[in-house]
Amino acid sequence: MFSTVLVANRGEIALRVARACRELGIRTVAVYSTADRDSAVVRFADDAVHIGPAPAKAGYLNIPAVVEAARLVGAEALHPGYGFLSEDPDFAEVCEAEGITFIGPSPQVMQRLGDKAACRALMADAGLPVLPGSTGALTSAAEAKDVARHTGYPVILKAVAGGGGRGMAVVRDPADLVAAYRATRAQAFAVFADDRLYLERYVEQAxxxxxxxxxxxxxxxxxxxxxxxxxxxxxxxxxxxxxxxxxxxxxxxxxxxxxxxxxxxxxxxxxxxxxxxxxxxxxxxxxxxxxxxxxxxxxxxxxxxxxxxxxxxxxxxxxxxxxxxxxxxxxxxxxxxxxxxxxxxxxxxxxxxxxxxxxxxxxxxxxxxxxxxxxxxxxxxxxxxxxxxxxxxxxxxxxxxxxxxxxxxxxxxxxxxxxxxxxxxxxxxxxxxxxxxxxxxxxxxxxxxxxx
CATH class of the missing domain: 3.30.470.20 (ATP-grasp fold, B domain)
Incomplete structure (x- = not known):
């Protein structure tokens, strides 16, 4: 069993993970931003490491800072919680390269399933039912219009790298599709640094x-x-x-x-x-x-x-x-x-x-x-x-x-x-x-x- 686990998150989920570790007899180390210096998990954990200022990109999303914290305290494993870096295959790959066990699926599986369009294709090949829509990431607004015409309205545009309810747009009128496609691409890039979208049928009253x-x-x-x-x-x-x-x-x-x-x-x-x-x-x-x-x-x-x-x-x-x-x-x-x-x-x-x-x-x-x-x-x-x-x-x-x-x-x-x-x-x-x-x-x- 691991002797030390780094909890690479904040808030209630960081405290939840730290409690599970303590019940297993594992030393727990929290990371915290300047804004979370006096947080509940910092008070609860056996040790804590400051990783940056309040903005998430400078702290909880800062892969080098998080990995360096794990190395500093000798953590054999790292639990990412949810949100932040929890579904980032690059982060999991860095952990793997540093000899730190990422408590989650492999980087390869995360890459395969985190790309929503690739996930649809993989699951369809495995015989799982998927909604009618694009077979991969859309390449243009014109392709989106063509797929929507065959799928039937209403449709929903989704960010390939999406999650947390962001990077989505429901389109009921064909006249609105091009504008929605452009706006959702822009939002996806702003939130996920990836503007790829896919399209599928939107089910009303689901x-x-x-x-x-x-x-x-x-x-x-x-x-x-x-x-x-x-x-x-x-x-x-x-x-x-x-x-x-x-x-x-x-x-x-x-x-x-x-x-x-x-x-x-x-x-x-x-x-x-x-x-x-x-x-x-x-x-x-x-x-x-x-x-x-x-x-x-x-x-x-x-x-x-x-x-x-x-x-x-x-x-x-x-x-x-x-x-x-x-x-x-x-x-x-x-x-x-x-x-x-x-x-x-x-x-x-x-x-x-x-x-x-x-x-x-x-x-x-x-x-x-x-x-x-x-x-x-x-x-x-x-x-x-x-x-x-x-x-x-x-x-x-x-x-x-x-x-x-x-x-x-x-x-x-x-x-x-x-x-x-x-x-x-x-x-x-x-x-x-x-x-x-x-x-x-x-x-x-x-x-x-x-x-x-």
């Missing part, structure tokens, strides 16, 4: 359902069931739950077995997520593969009892999975809500500030993953996530009620601070959510209802 997989380095592969992530705004997830409500056992088995087949075809190792579009007719299509830990992994942990971060570390250490597919028996229902420092009344604009009060909820079967505390400065440099509230209950309605209670217990205050907690409660109370008849359009529909 659900977003994803499958968690774990694969070791010895050919072992299992799924941990599925999550519904349909409550979104601008393609970014707000509420997730497991299991996905309303799926028949046959449909659930087909989706999960499809994800495992895709993982084996890609030579995947570690924890990964296969994300699917589920149509109203119960047809499903692969959207993408995430080569990292997901923000919403706690709901899967709550229903399966499996510590996914622990399994990531053991797999990276070369160990075989200690359980088989038949040993994974989900129980009950778990729901996660992302509480962000954002103002829903201003189209979810970031609302940074200094926390004068931060008291998370408690009670039975309530888990809160957070890095926030009173007097913590929530700055403008990073993601606005303050906390993830996660609850478990024997059935969905009890879980929904428990989450509503938990969100109501949050005490978060500070000059200029706004959070999404009350908005999330309004989603939980919405008839479509309560009836599990919601789709990815729910938040937009709620905005339209409020405007009437």
């Amino acid at each position: 659900r977003h359902v994803e499958v968690q997989v774990l694969c070791d380095r010895h050919g072992g592969a299992v799924h941990l069931g599925e999550r519904d992530c349909s409550v979104q705004r601008r393609h970014q997830k707000l509420i997730e739950e497991s299991p996905a409500p309303g799926l028949t056992p046959t449909l659930r088995d087909r989706m999960c077995e499809t994800a495992v087949r895709g993982a084996l075809a890609a030579g995947y190792t570690g924890a990964g997520t296969f994300e699917f579009v589920l149509t109203p007719e119960d047809d499903f299509y692969l959207m993408e593969v995430n080569c990292r830990l997901q923000v919403e992994h706690p709901v899967t942990e709550m229903v399966t009892g499996i510590d996914i971060v622990r399994e990531q570390i053991l797999i990276a250490d070369g160990q075989r999975l200690a359980f088989r597919q038949e040993d994974v028996v989900p129980r009950g229902v778990a729901i996660e809500c992302r509480v962000n420092a954002e103002d829903p009344a201003r189209d979810f604009a970031p609302a940074p500030g200094t926390l004068t009060e931060f008291v998370p909820p408690g009670g039975p079967f309530v888990r809160v993953d957070t890095h926030a505390f009173a007097d913590w400065q929530v700055g403008p440099h990073y993601d606005s996530l303050l906390a993830k509230a996660v609850v478990w209950a024997p059935d969905r309605e009890q879980a929904r009620a428990r989450m509503d209670r938990a969100l109501g217990e949050f005490r978060i205050d500070g000059a200029g601070m706004r959070t999404t907690s009350e908005f999330l409660r309004s989603v939980l109370a919405h008839p479509r959510f309560r009836a599990a008849s919601h789709t990815t359009s729910l938040v937009a529909a709620m905005a339209d209802e409020a405007a009437v």
Whole structure:
């Protein structure tokens, strides 16, 4: 087992990884920017290394600085968390060259699956269902028009290097395609330094359902069931739950077995997520593969009892999975809500500030993953996530009620601070959510209802 692991991230996920390492008896080293000098993970970790100023490009995205920190403290392994460098194959390759174990898939697999167009082609060859669209990256607006004409409108343009809901544009009118193509290319280059796009059919009234997989380095592969992530705004997830409500056992088995087949075809190792579009007719299509830990992994942990971060570390250490597919028996229902420092009344604009009060909820079967505390400065440099509230209950309605209670217990205050907690409660109370008849359009529909 590794003696020292560097956690190459910040916020709640850095603290989550550090806790898993401590339970395994591993010395944990945090990295931090100037803005995070007094952060919760710096206080918790066994050691910490300053890697740069607040801007992410100078710190958490600075590959030489992160790798040098790992060398400085003698870390044998590095956990990237999610976001930042977690899906950067160049970073994983540098770690490999330096003799540092990257806790995740190989650089080659990350390259293959991180390129969304290449991933589509690979998965289609493996027999996975993919949405009609371009077979590779688009070369021009004219090609986009031709593909869209054969695919049928509406379509969605996506950045080949995309992620986190960025670099996307839905086009319903052929007259808007060229402008959308140019604008999305510009956005993709600004965010990902890669302006390549691909196109696929856009499914109206769809659900977003994803499958968690774990694969070791010895050919072992299992799924941990599925999550519904349909409550979104601008393609970014707000509420997730497991299991996905309303799926028949046959449909659930087909989706999960499809994800495992895709993982084996890609030579995947570690924890990964296969994300699917589920149509109203119960047809499903692969959207993408995430080569990292997901923000919403706690709901899967709550229903399966499996510590996914622990399994990531053991797999990276070369160990075989200690359980088989038949040993994974989900129980009950778990729901996660992302509480962000954002103002829903201003189209979810970031609302940074200094926390004068931060008291998370408690009670039975309530888990809160957070890095926030009173007097913590929530700055403008990073993601606005303050906390993830996660609850478990024997059935969905009890879980929904428990989450509503938990969100109501949050005490978060500070000059200029706004959070999404009350908005999330309004989603939980919405008839479509309560009836599990919601789709990815729910938040937009709620905005339209409020405007009437």
